[in-house]
Amino acid sequence: MKGEVTLRMDAAPEQVWDLVSDVTRIGEFSPETFEAKWTRGSTGPVKGAQFKGHVKRNGVGPTYWTLCTVTACEPGRVFEFCVGADNITVNNWGYRIEPDGDGSLVTEYFRLEPRLYLRLYWLLLGALRGRTNERGMRTTLERMKEVVERG
Template sequence: MGRALGGEVSVHVDAPVDRVWALVSDVTRIGEFSPETFEARWTRGSTGPAVGATFKGHVKRNGVGPTYWSGCRVTRCEPERVFEFAVGTEAVPINNWGYRLEPDGAGTRVTEYYRLEPTLPVRLYWLVLGPLRGRTNERGMRTTLERMKAVLEEEQ
């Protein structure tokens, strides 16, 4: 379908991997950083990052319009390396978001990424709206990471 079903943005943060991990894996803090997800909470007895843990995010698409809750499930949780979650239902995930962390000198290279599930409806959506949504996602990821970077570096 031409355009990749996803994207990523990376930044260098002058903070050690363990501190960056603590922040990116605490979904309850996403509202401080994301331009679209303004709050999140663990659900169904989940209290922190672990494969299978569930949470829901309160979203305002593009920062405007009506709000809605999205169900999420942690799909990868490798402390100080990868935190990834699927958005949608367990039976029908729509997309995946995550953070990869790599030591980078005295700091950390943080990559936020998303990957859409390659179902036919999602592929058709991406064919029509992919370029616009991809740019919006890239701007949002950059904003999120820059806000996280500011908080982590201020706490030094």
């Protein structure tokens, strides 16, 4: 009920952090979330800040907005958020950044909450969804790499 992808980028952790923590730019990178905006008075990446992501699952079908709340925010190291309603978290997404010589190792990850209905979902569709998420994370990181290495 989780997965991750790591990619090396020729950029300092601070440069990568600026990119992954700016949710308003996710539409440039993600194959599913084509826009996001800070909401409920939030204006930037701090723990507890909220934003909405506009999603088109697998790049097809209807679109919908998801409420997200920043759950971990350590500049240059970690940016994580949960997805769900005010009192219900469905899944968590995030980025870990580690120095690697003159660059960074960047890991995008997800994990579903251990709720019964999500366990059943994962049992039935987990292999397919896991591969889709992995492809999406790889695409997102490759697109970010292009931007951050261009400078």
